[in-house]
Amino acid sequence: MIKVGVFGAKGRMGSEVVKAVEAAEDTELVAGVDTGDDRDRVRGADVVVDFTHPDEVVGNLHWLVANGIHAVVGTSGFDEERMAGVRDLLAEHPGVNVLIAPNFGIAAVLMMHFAVKAAPYFDSAEIVELHHPNKADAPSGTAHRTAELVAGARGEAEPMPDATTSEVPGARGADVSGVRVHALRVAGLIAHQEVIFGTHGETLKIRHDSMSRESFMPGVLLGVRRVSQLPEQLTLGLEPLLGLD
Numbered sequence: 001m002i003k004v005g006v007f008g009a010k011g012r013m014g015s016e017v018v019k020a021v022e023a024a025e026d027t028e029l030v031a032g033v034d035t036g037d038d039r040d041r042v043r044g045a046d047v048v049v050d051f052t053h054p055d056e057v058v059g060n061l062h063w064l065v066a067n068g069i070h071a072v073v074g075t076s077g078f079d080e081e082r083m084a085g086v087r088d089l090l091a092e093h094p095g096v097n098v099l100i101a102p103n104f105g106i107a108a109v110l111m112m113h114f115a116v117k118a119a120p121y122f123d124s125a126e127i128v129e130l131h132h133p134n135k136a137d138a139p140s141g142t143a144h145r146t147a148e149l150v151a152g153a154r155g156e157a158e159p160m161p162d163a164t165t166s167e168v169p170g171a172r173g174a175d176v177s178g179v180r181v182h183a184l185r186v187a188g189l190i191a192h193q194e195v196i197f198g199t200h201g202e203t204l205k206i207r208h209d210s211m212s213r214e215s216f217m218p219g220v221l222l223g224v225r226r227v228s229q230l231p232e233q234l235t236l237g238l239e240p241l242l243g244l245d
């Protein structure tokens, strides 16, 4: 049995993780920790899953790594600077692994993968992400990661065509690694993203929709099962666990 703790256990995602860990035959819940609880409650866990808040997750990771507990992180907010900090932290604690996945939805990972494959063939690429209005960060971690991946796949391509010279601030979205990202917050939605590519006379839209938070759980459990055996101390994204690298 894999002993699992959950940080953010009362939240929208954490509460689903608690149920998934309790329901799976090979995982056992050590404890759920939420705001105000003592992290010590997860001592004895092999792995802790973190779905908390972008402002809180780094402190949680420091505690977990210092205590020799593998971490599976879904919380957003990991830019290159943060990743470098985690790498430095892990270098001081050999034997501890961290998996950070911007999105645990298998279809969402495929959406990003297909976007990378398509990117070199198009002049334009923009991302529209749509989420529930309780989300703390914009753009989403998934959109941020997709933009970085698309930018990397475009390589030295010409800048995207855009004649805008007059703009209401924000109208053209955020510039993430040279890719425009538009964030919508709409009541009733959960998590959705479209990557829109265009070239002369043709467009391609790759769309992903999360219709429930349960949909993230197969990916989370995959991370929980595999994190301790990953070849690198720090893994970004579920892709290598799905054979997509």
Ligand SMILES: NC(=O)C1=CN([C@@H]2O[C@H](COP(=O)(O)OP(=O)(O)OC[C@H]3O[C@@H](n4cnc5c(N)ncnc54)[C@H](OP(=O)(O)O)[C@@H]3O)[C@@H](O)[C@H]2O)C=CC1
Residues within 6 Å of the ligand: 007, 008, 009, 010, 011, 012, 013, 014, 033, 034, 035, 036, 051, 052, 053, 054, 056, 057, 060, 073, 074, 075, 076, 077, 101, 102, 103, 104, 105, 141, 216
């Ligand atoms: N990678 C993925 O596939 C997914 C990632 N996410 C990300 O996960 C994160 C959480 O999302 P969501 O579940 O919707 O958010 P919620 O606000 O519903 O849940 C977060 C929970 O964590 C608690 N919390 C905050 N700080 C701490 C802390 N230091 N220790 C323990 N618990 C804490 C919050 O308590 P309180 O409310 O009292 O602050 C809350 O109960 C976000 O960054 C989101 O983007 C979401 C969905 C999928």
Ligand SMILES: O=C(O)C1=N[C@H](C(=O)O)C[C@H](O)C1
Residues within 6 Å of the ligand: 076, 102, 103, 131, 135, 136, 139, 140, 141, 142, 143, 190, 191, 192
């Ligand atoms: O806050 C959310 O809900 C989600 N957050 C993640 C992100 O920021 O990409 C994953 C998914 O989009 C749901």
